[in-house]
Amino acid sequence: MAGSDVTALFGASTAHSPSYFTLTRATGAQAGEIADFCIPCNPYFPTPAMFDRLGAGLREILTYYPSSAETVTxxxxxxxxxxPATVAMGNGSTELITWIDHLLVRESxxxxxxTFGRWTDQPMETGKRVDMLLLPEARGFALDxxxxVRFVESRGSRVAVVCNPNNPDGGLLSKxxxxxxxxxxQDLDLVVxxxxxxxxxxxxxxxxxxxxxxxxxxVVVLRSLGKNFGLHGVRFGYLVAHPGLAGLIxxxxxxxxxxxxxxxxxFMLREHRHEYAESLRRVRGDRHEMIRYLSHLPGxxxxxxxxxxVYVRLPAGVDGALLRDRLLTEHGVLVRECGNKIxxxxxxxxxxxxxxxxxxxxVSAMEQVLYGRTVHTPAPAPQAPRPMLAQVPAGPPGVPAPDLPQAVERPPSAVPQAVERPPAARGLVPAAALAPEPAVPPQQPQPVCPDAAGPPAQAARTGLVRAMTAGYTSGTAAIDRLVSGA
Incomplete structure (x- = not known):
């Protein structure tokens, strides 16, 4: 499918990206051709041997009813x-969030x-007031x-939710x-x-x-098995709570x-606990390496x-939606743009x-789309797609760039084709700014969204303001006026 039609799929949902299956159908991509940096899945588990065993039992798995939830739990x-009296298993953590809202959240x-969108959207969908504390970008979105506690007390909220680690920033509170x-x-109706x-x-x-x-x-503690085991499609998760709460759910x-x-x-996990532990160790190592590579991209x-x-703020003047679209249509790389997160x-x-x-x-794709060339090697041929930034921002002073291994050559068929657009439509700068003017130094491109390149505090508030415009509300008029600047 044409690139513009493919990227239009992202506008169909106000809270989530289109599914992997929707994108592959729309692009005609084959399995593995889209590099998925959007769905937070464990890439090392299940092991190939486990997948082979599941595949061998596919007929029976699809033919017969499962055992009772009590047996699996x-x-x-x-x-x-x-x-088991303290555990309830659900068809994904989202099912458990839904029932927590219906059974245990009365008013606020x-x-x-x-944070994870279902913790704001689900209670609002059932008419509850949602009091939202904006995490400060200046503190790296760390929760104090x-x-x-002061926020909950001042709002009179009856239920509190903390994601640990938080999604999307990965911030973690100690035990x-x-x-x-x-x-x-402890005096609240519920803390999740x-x-x-x-x-x-x-x-x-x-x-x-x-x-x-x-x-x-x-207190309820929620866990997701799909994320941990790399099996989002299976849809299973569980909660741990006092026997009274767990039994109610x-x-x-x-x-x-x-x-x-x-x-x-x-029922396969008992014999694969070592492989699962090893998969987590590898993911942790990959995270440290990935942060190191990304930290050397200027801006x-x-x-x-x-x-x-990993949560990333883009260079000033770059709109994440356009970056997402170009990474997908030009390089077959899927990322999660966070403009629709409150x-x-x-x-x-x-x-x-x-x-x-x-x-x-x-990293190679981001270098080409953002800067028009590999940052630390000669620029590509002139016919390369127009970069999103007119110039490469300065990197951290005195910090050498990491030696990236050579990227693997991909066949042309592996990249979904985009519709050819005039240069002004492919970047972030207006058409008038594209004409070369040798006497004038290159200027920072103007953002597509006027507020996207504003001060950090304003940028962090943009998603909430947009959400309120679209019908979201914190449930408290004074808070809404404060956030929207009214």
């Missing part, structure tokens, strides 16, 4: 050392933003637990910080700690508060809400992360941690 609990919910937060908020990405953190197991949650009557879940693929994977700001993704803007992208060969492909 009991096996998972044996592996994790949990009491407080959550720092930007004391500031969040003492989380436990202190739970102590301060979403640990969906915690296993990818350097000290993931030591940071979890799942063991403490079962002793607290108002288990009782509301539909019968056979877990499919046969989920059962097959859970980019790369924030510290403990997830299996509390973020199109100045930011989230990049999933991938193996080194994929990162080389990403």
């Amino acid at each position: 009991a096996e998972l609990c044996r592996l994790l050392g949990l009491n 919910l407080a959550v720092p933003v930007p 637990p004391e500031a969040f 003492p910080q989380v436990l202190g937060l739970l102590d301060r908020l 700690v979403d640990e969906s990405f915690l296993e990818f953190a350097d000290e993931g197991q030591e940071t979890s508060v799942a063991a403490e949650a079962v002793l607290r009557p108002n 288990r009782g509301a879940l539909p019968k056979w809400n877990l499919n046969s693929f989920a059962e097959a994977v859970v 980019l700001t790369v924030y510290p992360s403990q997830g299996n993704f 509390g973020s803007s199109s100045r930011f992208v989230r990049l999933v941690v991938r193996p080194q060969a994929d990162v080389v492909r990403l």
